[in-house]
Amino acid sequence: MSIIEVILKIFNVGLTHYLILGTILFCIGILGLIISRNVIRVLMSIEILLCAVNINFVAFANYSDINNIQGQVFAIFIMAVAAAEAALGLAILLSLYRNKPTVDTEEMKELKG
């Protein structure tokens, strides 16, 4: 019995706990996305959102069918996409910064209707 299993047994951890963790992470991500004034932090919040999703995937995959690893595969896949997205987002931010030397989201309102 590994130490993790011991902990799981002691705290009686189930699917619900993972989902609650995912929800908490998701809410933190949303909050960060909405209230951050720094663009970098907005990007980081998006990463947190993706993490929350990953946790959900892995948790469901683990508890529904232990032999089916589609969820885990998807989690890896999302990580790869997230890396690409982060690279792209940073590149866009960089070129945006060249045009408008600020990282404040309040300053970026050019698409006002």
Added chain:
Amino acid sequence: MDFFVENAGIIALLPLWVFLIIIFGQNLFVYENKKFTLWLTVASTFTGLICSSFILAWTFNHTTPYVQNFNWIEAGNIKLSIGIIVDRLAAMMLMVVTSVSLLIQIYSHEYMNKDEGYHRFFVYLNLFNFSMLGLVLSSNLFQTYIFWELVGVSSYLLIGFWFRRPSAAAAATKAFIMNRIGDCGLLIGILMFLFFSIGWWTSNSDVFLSFTSLPEAAKYVFDSTNPFLYTVIALLIFLGPVAKSAQFPLHTWLPDAMEGPTPISALIHAATMVAAGVYLIARVYPIFELSHDAMTVIAWTGAITALMAATIAITQQDIKKALAYSTCSQLGFMVMAMGAGAYAAGLFHLMTHAYFKAMLFLCSGAVIHGLNDQQDMKYMGGLRKHMPAVAYTYLIGCLAISGIFLSGFWSKEEIFTGLLEHNQIVLLVIAMTVAGMTAFYMFRTYFLTFEGEYRGHEHPHNASKVITLPLIILAIPSAIVGFVLCGKFGLPSFDTFIRVTEETVSHGESLLIPVVSLLVSLLGVGLAMVLYIEKYRNMFKINLDNFIQKVKPVYDFSANLWYINKTYYMFIDYIVLPVSEFMSAFDKFIVDGIVNLAALWVRFCSWILRLFQNGNVQTYATILFGGLMFLTFVFTIYWLL
């Protein structure tokens, strides 16, 4: 000769080309030289005159008209064409228009020479020529309507030729609006006629509304609608001629149109364009002929116009106004003859009238020119010594219009005979009275202008040769054209030449009508002599001012133009303007108000929505997730319940 008939359209197109050349030559070389404009214009009209003479000669041997049509618009059932018709009526009108307008162009060269708008004048003149000849040659009613409007436009432009003068601008506007009323009626009439006869046209191969098959179409409409509706259609079409030929309710624009240059008064507002109304009546005669009521209305409109204009002409002080009212009166004569059924007589009078009235106007123009733009007859008199050629041609014109042996005598006699034949005794009496009055007021103008002592201040100078030459040439047809075509003494008869229907009216060769008409005219002349020549006035011990004082109510009634203008202005001031102001207010506050209210609501909504569109991505994200949370909440509650 067939060549000229087949290419009759050239007659109308030549002035159009000249019109375009002069207009587009504005910045090139044309304005450098007046001769260029003049020669182009005269050459085009002269070519037209030659072609017209050949066409006239052709029509002597051919009774069936030559028609040529091109497709213009095809929309579903309706096919409109544009084309030419050459028959005796068209040939006669072509001859009249080209000959009169040629002489008037020569005359205008001298008359307008000092005017800065010389080229503009000839531009308008060519436009008018084009539209008038196009009107005459039109093969169907639609085309007629187009050219009808075009002559209206050129008339408007020429009345307002001196547009810096407020009275001229007002007169032009008035003429345009008056004609608009008539044209509106004409258009509605044509459309209604087409609406009721569309079945007939589609089942026949002929061009829509073509004049050649108008009799059958009119018969079809007459059979398929009720008589009242048919009369309404006929009278709506008649409204066009009422305005264009200055008939009773819509005549007031014609005297005002004398604000234009005198050659224009002669050409457009005496000889040709105003006669276009009578020409149109002749063209659509098959439509009128079927409705007895319409014919009665036409005849009485003519009679009222003739009588009214004659009474007004008696008291006019302005020589051109007097001539304008006499034109109005003579047009009334023609319309009356048409309405009474004396078709050929009306057209005969149109032709003779075109020549002598054009000449009278040109004479008045020469007088006005010679007196440095003095039009009031109070300041004329004794001009026979100063400008004998003008005086004698004017005398010939007066004799012709009064119906004393010269051309007017023969055409008026035809009208009287026609009225008698159709048993219109009341109309005949009116016509006779008007003939007497015509003689009176024409000789009044003659005596006031050319006889007695000179009462003006300017030194009168004689007209130049360029002005007198057209007068002398016009004097010839004015004098003889009636006699040459009278149909008596073995001479050719205009009546049998122009008559469309084959009905043979037995001509009672009585001497009564000519003798009575001659006596009436001579009576009029005698009265004018007694009143307006000093020698005779002294002989009969008449004081003109006392005489006028004695008949003051009648005199005022006539001098105030029967109060028709005043009534119209009052009608406009007290009825038309308040109503239109009310309508305008209704439009502004109610109709626009509803529209603005809708716009205001949209603006309010968009203002709310705009609050969400602030360009900040984070706000969008907030709204997005807020909305998601709200929906989740709602659905959860829903699921729980």
